[in-house]
Structures are given as C-alpha cells and as structure tokens.
Amino acid sequence: MSQLLSAMAALPRPPSAHLQRERLEDRLLARNYRLRLLCAPAGYGKTVLLNDCLRRRQAGVRCLWLDLGGHTPSFAQFCLRLADGLGLEPKAAADGDALLALLESSKLCWWFAFDDFPADACAELNAWIDRLLRSQAPVQLWVSCRQRPAWKLARLLLEGELLELGAGQLAFNGQELETLAERLDPLAGPSSLAQLWLQTQGWCAGVRLLLGTESRNERAGGTWMREYLGGELLAFLAEDQRKLLLSVAYLPRVSIGFCARLWPERDAGTLLRGLLQSASFFQPLGGDGQWHRLLPAVALALQGELAAAELKRLRLDACRLLCEDGFIDEAIELALSTQQPEMAASLMERLTLDWMFSERHLHTWLNWLTRLPERTLESSPNLIYLNVRALLSSWRLDDAQTHIARLAWAMPQPKARNNSRLLANWQALQGTLYGLSGDADSAREHCHSALQHLELRDWPSSFLCYSTLARVSMAAGEPEQARLLLDSSLQLARRHRCIASEVLINADRIRQLILNDELALAESVLQECLALVAADGGSHDLLLSRLLLLRGELCLLRGDLQAGESALRAGLERGTESSDPYVLHALIGLSEVASCKGELWQAQQHLRNAERHMQRCRVSEACYKGLIDYQQMRLLVRQKDWQAILPLARNAISADIGRLPPLHAPSLPQRLQLMLALAELGTGKPEHAAKRLQALLAACERLSFRGLLAEARVALAEVGKHSGVNCADEPTALVRTSLLADWRATPSGPGARDGLTSREFSVLQLVAHGLSNQEISERLFISLNTVKAHTVKINHKLGVKRRTQAVMRAKSLGMLA
Known part of the structure; x- marks a missing residue:
C-alpha cells in the first residue's frame, strides 16, 4: 500500500505553440466530479486540456496517466498497466476485485487520466470501470475519447457526478x-x-x-489536412464506411433516411448511423437531430477521391432527393456544381420571397445571378420577378431596370387575364424602382395602378406596392398617409404569415417613430420584432441586422455611445454577410460614434469604407451619396470648418431639387438644411441662418420630425444670441452626444439617463406622453406592479415625489425632449 501512495505517473510534455485554455480548465476544476469526460473527434485538444488540468491539481492529489491511444486492451492488459502505473507488483493486477479493493483502501485522492479511451472496449473492462465509479474509492476519472463509453453515465449525471464536454465546448472560441x-x-x-x-x-x-x-x-494546408485525417479518421474506419464518408464529403447535408435512399445497395443508412455514433466530424443541422453535415474543412480535405462521372451522378441524384425533401437552395448549388444552369434556374422559381429575405439568402441569390448565364435568368416571368426583387432590395437600380425590361418578351399573354396580371406585377416592380430613384409621381402612378389589378395570389406585389407607397409618403412629407399604408402592409404580411415581410415593414414603422421622437414606442416595437425573430428560429441574419441597426440608432439618440457602437457593429457584421445595403447606416452610425469620441480620423475611415462597400456592391449612387455627404458635413461641424460645409450643403440640396430623398432616409433634405444654416451662422450670416431655420422649424412641425425639431430650436437660439434677439421658446435640452448639445449650457450630471436603466427610461418616456400605468403595462408587456415599481425608482433617482415632477425634472436634465 505504501508503494501505491508514493507512486506518481509522469505527464506528457505540452506541445509547441501551446495555448492555455483557462476558461475550460476553470470549468473542469470548479468542483469535484467522479467523472470528467471529454468526448470529441480527433484534434479537439482533449489530451492537452487533460494535461493542463492535471498540472493544476491540488496539493496532496496523486495522478496517474494512461495513454490508451484508441487501441483496445484486454481487461488483463488494462489492469497490468494500471498496476504498473501505480507502482504495484504485477501480481496485484491479476485480480480486478483485488485491485479495486486496494484503491478503496487508499487514504489519498487519486486522479486517473485515461487518454483516448477506445470506443470498443471489452465488456469486462467497461463493467470494472462502472464498479470503480460506484465504489467508495477516492478516485476521480479524467477520460478523453472519440465515442462515448458504454458506462452507466445517466446515473452519474443525475447524481451530479458527471461533467461532459463535447466538440462544441472544446473548440476554440x-x-x-x-x-x-x-x-x-x-x-x-x-x-x-x-x-x-x-x-x-x-x-x-x-x-x-x-x-x-x-x-x-x-x-498547401489542404494537403496537411488530408494527411492528418488519413491517420486520425480514415484509418479507423471499415472500407464501406470510408467509401461512404468520401462521398458524403461532396454533399451539403445528409440523414440516415436520405443516405438509405441515395445508396440503397450499400445499406448506407446503417453505415451513416455508425459514423454519427463515432463522432466523425459531423455537425447537426437544425434542432431535430435528423440532418448532419461534415465540418467544412474536413469535407474539403476529403474531396478528390471520386471519378468525374461518379461525382456528377452523385450530385444529380442528391439534387433530386434534396428537392423532394424541400432543401431547394442546396439542390440549386448541386445543380450549379454539375454545370446544369437550366435545372438551377428552374429550381430557383420554387423559392419564395420569405425565403429570400431570411437568414443570408439574399446574398445567396445575388451570388447565383453571377453564376447563371443571361439566357437562363429570363427563362420565365416568375424568375425575372424574383431577380428584380433581389436587386431592388440590394439598391442595384440599374441592374433591376435591366431585368424589368426582360419581362417584355413575355407580353402579351394569350389570355387577357394573364396579360393583365403580368402587367400589374410589372407595374409593382417599376413603381418601386421609381420610388427608390426619387420619382414620387411615377412611383405612385404605377403602384396605385398595380393594386387595382393584382390578384390575391399576387400578395407579395401588393405588399411591395403598399410598402413603397408608405415610404414615398414618409419621404414626401405625408406622415399620416405613411402610417396608414404601413399598417396595410403589416396586416397583409401577417395574414400570409410572412415573418420576413412583417419584420421588414416594422423596421419602417420604427423609422417613422424615431423621426416622430416616439423613442419609447419605437423601442417597444423593436423588442416585439426581436422576439418574433427569436421565436421563429434560424439565424435570420438580414432581419437581425436591420433590427440591430435600429437599436444602435436608438442608443445613440439617448446618448449611450457604448451600447450604440456594440449594436451597430453587430448589425454591420450580420448585414455584410447578408448583402444587406442597410450596412450603410451601420458605417455612418459608427462614424458618428467615432466623432463623438473625438476620433475624427476613424470617423472619416468609416465613411470611406461605406463608399467603397456601396460601390463594390454596385449600389446606385442616389441611394447612398447624399447620406455620406451629410455625415461628412456633421464631421465638419464638429471641427467648425464652416467654409468647407457651405459648398457641400448647397450642392447636396440643389442635387435633390425635384426628387425624393432616399426612401431609407426621409428626413435627409431637412437635415441638409440644418447643416447649411449652421454653416451660414458660422460664416457670419446669422440673418440667412435665422430665415432658413424658421422655415426648417415649420417643415419639421408639418412632417412630425420632432427629433430634428429640437436640434433646429437649439440652433435658432444660438442665432438669436449672435443677433441679440432672445428666443421666444426655451429650446429643448439635447442628449450629450447630440451635434448641438454643447451649444447651450446643460446641467452637470451623470448623463442622458441620470442613472436610469433602459426599462426605467422607457417607462419615463411613456409617462411623459401621458400614458397611465395600465397603458404602460400593456405597451411594454410588463405587469402593472412592475410599472409601479419602476415609477417609484424613477422618482427616487430623480429626487422627486410625483410623476409630473419626474417628467419636468427629466426635461430640465435634457433626458426628454
């Protein structure tokens, strides 16, 4: 027994370029477990992690390392190696019961590390380890393996004695x-x-x-990858499993049933089940655990083994089966990989707009357009329609016009009804193109005409018309008409259970609420949309990008630079991957954040990146140039470079005469007027600035641009100071990050929210709008008691006793407009 207590096994030496992974070590060492199980394919750092953890063992804990190498020892061989590692005589390993009894009599704690435990260990060995795990022996097991051992793990889990980490946890973050x-x-x-x-x-x-x-x-890295996988994966597989894996490497997804249909002569379903159980680098797709794919790097490394004819036959057969199972987009990729553009184009017609605007599918569709010959892109009116919708959503107006013109070959139709329907859908597309190009009259004419002839089954075009008319009304200064049209669009999307359309039209509603300075309601609608996307499942990168950009803007409007920057960066990442042109707003928002921090060079860099990205994506200049120029002027205002602003502002205003602003920036003309007024004031022309600002105030009142109205009032008050005239109305205090915030004395304090949480601030805004506690509860989807608790905290933080006093105090601090 003394030999056992004094024995100590040497640990392996750490590899070169060793990366300490303290987050995993801390999790494994946080508390004692009877069994710590690291179960993942080769190359997930299991051995290194075990090694690092054992080196951090507490004083007095003994460790034993057994490198099993994935090979299957007999029970006698295992006992012999265990006894040898413990420093016992070979005769001590002759009886498993005696060895277990010896361990139970130990007075010190032992950590046994069984590295690369075999998947096919003998029943006698598994039974002995089960007995060890149930025994009173002061032993904790640290086990790495590629396939979960046949031990009674459920019992250990229920008792809180099992910690298992799989490939998802062991991978690098x-x-x-x-x-x-x-x-x-x-x-x-x-x-x-x-x-x-x-x-x-x-x-x-x-x-x-x-x-x-x-x-x-x-x-090439791929060569090293193939060499590695040959020794660590393929060498452990039977020949039929190996052949299946080399074929699966070319497929975007597989399931047991799918493989059984694709290779009925191989019993491929059973073979795949065995591969999945052996953790051969398969990743689950979806939440039902039915479909899987190979890790992309592994799939790429395993390709190249099939003959060209066999590969083409495989892809075509898989394409057919994926179509049957509803995975049209992946079937299209397979058709393109086999040089079957007509088949790919035919399959594209089966996809819906709801599909196109979810996840990253808009990016996928635009990629297909670059890979298909022109003759296939005009193979049917429906395909042309879908192509135009993708191009309009990407602000590629010239390309959209080219595709719209291709509808001419399909007219006239033999039947008058079909001809009328095709013409109505054409008008919906053309009207939207006119709206995005700034031609309000033509946009309205085409959209209204389309709505009179579109059939119920053409609801996506009806939705497009309503949403286009709403955005045109918003940009043309008709806020009430815009609200009604947005409501019609929303109802249409909900009736057809189209999540993407509902979220996208709600994004326009949020935009209008922001313009109206109804920030609390905008936040409420935003939260509803986020919940809707989360409940629908999937990644929905394009939709989340739009919502994150709006969240970032709301944060900036409230003076929260850190939260705003975080949301904008997250929206930029998702939007870029989705080919969403609204990333323009992310880059302009980040430019504003940088300028608020005094980082003007970085602010300029964001604008250069915005222009470059728009040009690389072939976005029409009319959709982005004015907004970039406006942000450039804001940077110049912070530098008080009034002479540089004057020509920029005048040119931008004159360029937009007679046309709508970009539909995604309806207040741009009024904001340009503000820039010009500030430049006029800065260059010694206060009377010109005053006249311009008075007109701007009237326009903002008419258009319900209340947020901009507050800035215009502050600017007008500054003009009054220069001309010796007092402003009749006390200008509203602005949040500290506003462009004009330092143009008037603002009270010192902790910031724009004066210590209020986001939810408390939302409640305060609704109180300021005159809502009762019950109405606030319904609007924010919180209980009445929670609302009351928030109002108590608001009063305490603002140092008041009543709701009215809280609103007045918040306005004096610049927290409310």
Whole structure:
C-alpha cells in the first residue's frame, strides 16, 4: 500500500505553440466530479486540456496517466498497466476485485487520466470501470475519447457526478483563434480569420494546420489536412464506411433516411448511423437531430477521391432527393456544381420571397445571378420577378431596370387575364424602382395602378406596392398617409404569415417613430420584432441586422455611445454577410460614434469604407451619396470648418431639387438644411441662418420630425444670441452626444439617463406622453406592479415625489425632449 501512495505517473510534455485554455480548465476544476469526460473527434485538444488540468491539481492529489491511444486492451492488459502505473507488483493486477479493493483502501485522492479511451472496449473492462465509479474509492476519472463509453453515465449525471464536454465546448472560441493566429500567422487579416472560422468552426487541429501553411515550405494546408485525417479518421474506419464518408464529403447535408435512399445497395443508412455514433466530424443541422453535415474543412480535405462521372451522378441524384425533401437552395448549388444552369434556374422559381429575405439568402441569390448565364435568368416571368426583387432590395437600380425590361418578351399573354396580371406585377416592380430613384409621381402612378389589378395570389406585389407607397409618403412629407399604408402592409404580411415581410415593414414603422421622437414606442416595437425573430428560429441574419441597426440608432439618440457602437457593429457584421445595403447606416452610425469620441480620423475611415462597400456592391449612387455627404458635413461641424460645409450643403440640396430623398432616409433634405444654416451662422450670416431655420422649424412641425425639431430650436437660439434677439421658446435640452448639445449650457450630471436603466427610461418616456400605468403595462408587456415599481425608482433617482415632477425634472436634465 505504501508503494501505491508514493507512486506518481509522469505527464506528457505540452506541445509547441501551446495555448492555455483557462476558461475550460476553470470549468473542469470548479468542483469535484467522479467523472470528467471529454468526448470529441480527433484534434479537439482533449489530451492537452487533460494535461493542463492535471498540472493544476491540488496539493496532496496523486495522478496517474494512461495513454490508451484508441487501441483496445484486454481487461488483463488494462489492469497490468494500471498496476504498473501505480507502482504495484504485477501480481496485484491479476485480480480486478483485488485491485479495486486496494484503491478503496487508499487514504489519498487519486486522479486517473485515461487518454483516448477506445470506443470498443471489452465488456469486462467497461463493467470494472462502472464498479470503480460506484465504489467508495477516492478516485476521480479524467477520460478523453472519440465515442462515448458504454458506462452507466445517466446515473452519474443525475447524481451530479458527471461533467461532459463535447466538440462544441472544446473548440476554440473566437478570442482563442485570434490569439493563436497572432502567434502562428501575425499577418492574417480579419477576412482570413473569418474564413478560417467558417471552415473549421474552431476545430483545434484544423485551425493549427491551416494557420501553419506558410511555415511548412508553402505546402498547401489542404494537403496537411488530408494527411492528418488519413491517420486520425480514415484509418479507423471499415472500407464501406470510408467509401461512404468520401462521398458524403461532396454533399451539403445528409440523414440516415436520405443516405438509405441515395445508396440503397450499400445499406448506407446503417453505415451513416455508425459514423454519427463515432463522432466523425459531423455537425447537426437544425434542432431535430435528423440532418448532419461534415465540418467544412474536413469535407474539403476529403474531396478528390471520386471519378468525374461518379461525382456528377452523385450530385444529380442528391439534387433530386434534396428537392423532394424541400432543401431547394442546396439542390440549386448541386445543380450549379454539375454545370446544369437550366435545372438551377428552374429550381430557383420554387423559392419564395420569405425565403429570400431570411437568414443570408439574399446574398445567396445575388451570388447565383453571377453564376447563371443571361439566357437562363429570363427563362420565365416568375424568375425575372424574383431577380428584380433581389436587386431592388440590394439598391442595384440599374441592374433591376435591366431585368424589368426582360419581362417584355413575355407580353402579351394569350389570355387577357394573364396579360393583365403580368402587367400589374410589372407595374409593382417599376413603381418601386421609381420610388427608390426619387420619382414620387411615377412611383405612385404605377403602384396605385398595380393594386387595382393584382390578384390575391399576387400578395407579395401588393405588399411591395403598399410598402413603397408608405415610404414615398414618409419621404414626401405625408406622415399620416405613411402610417396608414404601413399598417396595410403589416396586416397583409401577417395574414400570409410572412415573418420576413412583417419584420421588414416594422423596421419602417420604427423609422417613422424615431423621426416622430416616439423613442419609447419605437423601442417597444423593436423588442416585439426581436422576439418574433427569436421565436421563429434560424439565424435570420438580414432581419437581425436591420433590427440591430435600429437599436444602435436608438442608443445613440439617448446618448449611450457604448451600447450604440456594440449594436451597430453587430448589425454591420450580420448585414455584410447578408448583402444587406442597410450596412450603410451601420458605417455612418459608427462614424458618428467615432466623432463623438473625438476620433475624427476613424470617423472619416468609416465613411470611406461605406463608399467603397456601396460601390463594390454596385449600389446606385442616389441611394447612398447624399447620406455620406451629410455625415461628412456633421464631421465638419464638429471641427467648425464652416467654409468647407457651405459648398457641400448647397450642392447636396440643389442635387435633390425635384426628387425624393432616399426612401431609407426621409428626413435627409431637412437635415441638409440644418447643416447649411449652421454653416451660414458660422460664416457670419446669422440673418440667412435665422430665415432658413424658421422655415426648417415649420417643415419639421408639418412632417412630425420632432427629433430634428429640437436640434433646429437649439440652433435658432444660438442665432438669436449672435443677433441679440432672445428666443421666444426655451429650446429643448439635447442628449450629450447630440451635434448641438454643447451649444447651450446643460446641467452637470451623470448623463442622458441620470442613472436610469433602459426599462426605467422607457417607462419615463411613456409617462411623459401621458400614458397611465395600465397603458404602460400593456405597451411594454410588463405587469402593472412592475410599472409601479419602476415609477417609484424613477422618482427616487430623480429626487422627486410625483410623476409630473419626474417628467419636468427629466426635461430640465435634457433626458426628454
């Protein structure tokens, strides 16, 4: 027994470029477990992590390391190795019962590490380890494996004695990947790392091999990957499993049933089940656990083994089956990979607009347009329609006009009804194009005419007309008409259960509420949309991007730079990956954040990035130039470079005479007038500035642009100071991040919210609008008691006793307009 207590097994030496993973070590060492199980395919850092954890063991804890290498020892061989590691005589290993009794009599705690435990361990060995786990022996097991052992793990889990980490937990996170990249490839840029992440999903060995490509005599990373997988994956598979895996590497998704239909002669369903159980780098797709795909880096490395004819036949067969199962987009990719553009174009017609505007599918569709020959893009009126919708949503107006013109070949139709229907759909597209181009009269004429002839089944075009007319009304200064049209669009989307359309039209509603300075209600609608997207499942990157950009804008309007920047960056990332042109607002918002921080060079860089991105995406200049010029003027205002602003503002205003502003920036003309007025004041022309601001105030009142109205009043008060005339109305205090916030004395204090939480601030805004506690409860979807609790806290933080006093105090602090 003394031999056992004094024995100590040497731990393996850490590898080169070792990355300490304290987040996982801390989780594994947070408390004692009878069994810590690391179960994942090869290359997820299981051995290194076990090693690092054992080196951090507490004083007095003994450890034993057994490297099993995935090989299956007999029970006698295992006992012999265990006894040898414990420093016992070989005869002590002759009897498993005696060895277990010896361990139970130990007075010190032991950590046994069984590295790379085999998937097919013998029944006798598994039974003995089960007995060890149930015994009173002071032993904790640390086990790494590629397939979950046949032990009674459910019981351990119920008793709180099991901690299991799988591939998802063991993979590198983004920060760890960046840290490793700094060590192995310091020149790797953000785009390279993003691509590396998409390929590997943090798979440790894959990251290490692909990052190390340059340092290995420029040998392709894929070659090293194939070599690694040959020894760590393929060598452990039977021949029929190996053949199946090499074929699956070409497919976007597989399931047991799918494989059984695709290869009925192979019993492929059973083979795939075995591969899934052996954790052969498959990732689940969806929440039902039915469909899987190979890790992209692994799939790419395994490709190249099939003959061209066999590969083409495989892809075409898989394309047919994926269509049957409803995975049209993946079937299209397979059709394109087999040079079957007509088949791909035919399949594209089966997709819906709800599909196009969810997840990252708009990006996918635009990519297809670049890969299909022109003759296939005009193969049917429906395909042309879908192409135009994608191009209009991307603000590629010239390309959209080209595709709209292709509808001419389909007219006239043999039947008058079909001809009228086709013409109405054409008018919906053309009207929207006119609206985006700034031609309000033509947009209204075409959309109203379309609505008179569209059939019920053409509701997507009716929705397009209503939403276009709403945005045109908003930009043309008809807020009430815009609200009614937005409501009609929303009802239409809900009746057809189209989540994407509902969220997108709600984004326009939020935009109008922001213009009206109804920030609390805008926040409420925003939260409803976020909940709607979350409940629908899926990634929905395009929709989330739009909502995050609106959240960022709301944060900036309330003076919260940190939260605003965070939301804008998140929206920028999702929007860029979705080919959403609204990333323009993200980059302009980030420019504003940088300028508020005094980082003018960074603010300019964001504007340069915005212009470059719009041009690379072939966005029409009319959709972005005015907004970038406006933000450039705001930067010049912060620098008080009035001479530079004057020609910019005049040119921008004259360029927009007789045409609508961009539909996504309806208040742009009025904002340009404010810039020009400030420049006139700064260049010694207060009378010109006063006249312009008076007209701007009247326009903002008429258009319900109350947020801009507050800034115009502050500017007019400043003009009054310069001309010696007092302003009749006391200007509203602005949040500290506003462009004009420092133009009047503002009370010192903790900031725009004076210590209020986001929810308390929302309640305060609704109180200021005269809503009762019950109405606030219904509007914010919180209980009446919660509203009362918030009002008590608001009064306490503002140092008042009544609701009316709280509103007055908030206005004096510049928290409310």
